[in-house]
Amino acid sequence: MKTIVYVDGFNLYYRALKGTAFKWLDLLALCQAVLPKHCDIIGINFYTARISGRIDPSSPRDQQTYLKALSTLPMLQVHLGSFQVKDKEMFLAQPPKLRPRNATPLNPLPRFATVVKSEEKGSDVNLGVHLVRDALLGKFEHAAVITNDTDLCEPLRIVKEDAKLPLTLMTPVSKPAENLRKLATHVRNITPYLGPAQFPQAVQISDGKVVNRPAGW
Numbered sequence: 428m429k430t431i432v433y434v435d436g437f438n439l440y441y442r443a444l445k446g447t448a449f450k451w452l453d454l455l456a457l458c459q460a461v462l463p464k465h466c467d468i469i470g471i472n473f474y475t476a477r478i479s480g481r482i483d484p485s486s487p488r489d490q491q492t493y494l495k496a497l498s499t500l501p502m503l504q505v506h507l508g509s510f511q512v513k514d515k516e517m518f519l520a521q522p523p524k525l526r527p528r529n530a531t532p533l534n535p536l537p538r539f540a541t542v543v544k545s546e547e548k549g550s551d552v553n554l555g556v557h558l559v560r561d562a563l564l565g566k567f568e569h570a571a572v573i574t575n576d577t578d579l580c581e582p583l584r585i586v587k588e589d590a591k592l593p594l595t596l597m598t599p600v601s602k603p604a605e606n607l608r609k610l611a612t613h614v615r616n617i618t619p620y621l622g623p624a625q626f627p628q629a630v631q632i633s634d635g636k637v638v639n640r641p642a643g644w
Contacts, residue, residue, distance in 0.1 A: 435574035436475030443599035555582035
């Protein structure tokens with residue numbers, strides 16, 4: 428059964444990879460381990476955005492290293508949205524929760540504060556549009572989606588109910604969002620497969636150079 432996998436990169440990272448030793452993830456190995464043997468994976472679409480180094484200066488370099496490792500997977504395509512980091516004035520919960528906890532509370536307590544707000548734009552929209560387009564063009568017989576983002580409910584519904592095609596939710600969490608779970612033909616938890624589905628420490632890329640797993644990954 429011809430299968431295309433659609434990966435919500437930021438949702439995968441924040442739901443399953445952040446704070447773990449599994450960020451050097453081989454997406455093809457993961458998909459092959461999670462999906463049944465009769466699924467012939469003909470494409471993997473990875474949706475992300477180039478991140479800012481404002482909070483962590485090493486993050487853009489580490490991400491670029493990972494994208495180079497992913498480039499060795501012949502059936503994988505990276506689709507880039509945009510990533511915005513800006514200062515924004517926001518209303519504070521009252522009373523504010525301070526960090527560290529032993530910080531001296533301000534007097535009087537502020538009602539607003541300027542915070543550093545990061546937003547990823549376009550990835551979920553691109554994923555949803557490409558998923559529906561490919562279904563209606565007959566590019567796959569079965570789709571698999573890695574996400575727990577309920578913004579993607581409508582594209583999933585169109586594939587399953589309107590295009591009448593099977594869809595597997597490859598959930599990055601133990602308890603997926605109920606709205607997504609109801610729309611999926613099958614639900615498979617990817618968490619047990621993250622550890623085994625890692626790239627080797629050093630990966631040779633197309634120009635003959637080698638990229639190494641980033642420190643701390």
